[in-house]
Amino acid sequence: MFNALKKKLFGQSNESKDTAKSRLHFVLVQDRTGLTNEEMAGFREEMVKVIEKYFVIDKEGFDIKYHRLADTTTLLINSPVIVRRATAPAAKAARVPENETDTETAAVASNV
């Protein structure tokens, strides 16, 4: 109860299971892909670059997940898109009216 209240008030969690989850998330990506930390970081960086060629994205929200279903493992790349088809990213981003800055999410899924 108290924890839940604290979570609501401060918007953060001190529950140990959340630490467990994020640590597992991290280590299982390595276990499943066989990529090292550096390789994962490199992959992430290159993916961001590729997407940025065509979109203005919110890099904070960029996320790569390896999601395993019953018989396939899926690579899920989530990238919040701020502006579509950015020809001149900086100029265009500045022109976007406030009510249009709601992010859309481009999800790229591929089976690995």
Next chain:
Amino acid sequence: MNTRRDNGSGKKDLGEVIVITSGKGGVGKTTTTASLGAALALRGQRVLVVDADIGLRNLDMMLGLENRIVFNVVDVAKKICKPAQAIIKSKKSNNLYLLPASQTDDKDVVDEAEVRYVLDQFRREFHYILVDSPAGIEQGFRNACAGADSAIVVTTPEVSAIRDADRVVGLLSSKGIEARLIINRIDFEMVRRGDMLSVRDVQDILGIEILGVVERDDQIISAANCGEPVVYNQKSKAGQAFTRIAARVCGEQIAIPSFDGGSLWSRITKKLGVNA
């Protein structure tokens, strides 16, 4: 769901072989094998439990049959005895039999082909053959998986057990063996406090079907002390959980208790219209 045994391939009268495995040791594989075997037998299924943990046998202790062993799985594999001579009937049930491991051999004394041969000797006489795998992912694990139609992966809601379970699920999937998950020793009070991963958390992380959830229960220890599977004690929460798991193995659709609903979880037996 009821297609596991008769999948239309003319295998109707052959028993289903299920390997019970986990990667990590000490999460409850042997207890699960004994309890699920006993629970299936209580449902009238003919069940053989096979101890594939050669060199470290324990399934005999769980069933209270340790002083009745004459021959073992290696003797059957090497044709030293007839298959029927090696299996031991449980004290409690006419439907439950044990094929013990050898205590004096190494894990690599048998190979995968020999394990398949052993299983084939019993497939016609049993509805279910549960193979208790040793911990690890080496030869003993590979042997235990040989001939398995499906797998049950046992984990506890702890990081190391889940990590190892994930590894095993990957290995099983590369062998084309479908795995379902049992989450063992969950403590709903700790889940409520946020100090233990919940059923949903574990399912999200591992991404496989959950076959059952077993609460941490002192009765497991006393049952093991006496060599009587916990399902004979229906006051035990773990015993009830294994009874539900047996029903699910037989294709019944019973909701998985996931806790969020409070203390009534154990009474949830509502049948679901969809496969969870």
